[in-house]
Amino acid sequence: EIVLTQSPATLSLSPGERATLSCRASQSVSSYLAWYQQKPGQAPRLLIYDASNRATGIPARFSGSGSGTDFTLTISSLEPEDFAVYYCQQRSNWVFTFGPGTKVDIK
Amino acid sequence: EVQLVESGGGLVQPGRSLRLSCAASGFTFDDYAMHWVRQAPGKGLEWVSGISWNSGSIGYADSVKGRFTISRDNAKNSLYLQMNSLRAEDTALYYCAKTRSKRVDAFDIWGQGTMVTVSS
Numbered sequence: 001e002i003v004l005t006q007s008p009a010t011l012s013l014s015p016g017e018r019a020t021l022s023c024r025a026s027q028s029v030s031s032y033l034a035w036y037q038q039k040p041g042q043a044p045r046l047l048i049y050d051a052s053n054r055a056t057g058i059p060a061r062f063s064g065s066g067s068g069t070d071f072t073l074t075i076s077s078l079e080p081e082d083f084a085v086y087y088c089q090q091r092s093n094w095v096f097t098f099g100p101g102t103k104v105d106i107k
Numbered sequence: 108e109v110q111l112v113e114s115g116g117g118l119v120q121p122g123r124s125l126r127l128s129c130a131a132s133g134f135t136f137d138d139y140a141m142h143w144v145r146q147a148p149g150k151g152l153e154w155v156s157g158i159s160w161n162s163g164s165i166g167y168a169d170s171v172k173g174r175f176t177i178s179r180d181n182a183k184n185s186l187y188l189q190m191n192s193l194r195a196e197d198t199a200l201y202y203c204a205k206t207r208s209k210r211v212d213a214f215d216i217w218g219q220g221t222m223v224t225v226s227s
Binding site: 100 | 165166213220
């Protein structure tokens, strides 16, 4: 089973700052990595698929990069609505795993 | 409007069974693979099971393999999860999710979830 590790566990930043979130896979997942945002009491929302493609309706301040085992989600300038938990997810044939999440909170 | 609505959750004793349903609307259901994802209270996301558009491919997390069965009825635009031999650690909010495409892909639409509590 492919294990995903996310760092840091918590990121404390101010609105307007740049956020850089990391996701590392225990073995290569090619570019089959997605990023989701989840706010309290809400279902997750797809942000990025296939490592670097923004999902429909996702603002340009969200970007993804990486391939193989190391991936990054960057939020170029944090808006108040961006403070949430972010999960990475890999897919390998018919087995999917999520990372433990990174919480982005207000400093 | 694209929508997924889960139902069937509730309080159940350990060792008993429960069947979850997910009603889909607003899109061509049999064009997409579908999945179940769960989230224990205060915890992260855990993929549970997925099924291809024609039920030809199915996957399960190791934690539920042999106990849970996923299925779909394309004529009824519905996804199901039969959960047997339930354990306390199966307590979670269960989400139904749609993939972006017919192939193995990310999950672009999620329901609001149905809560399953396993307790005596």
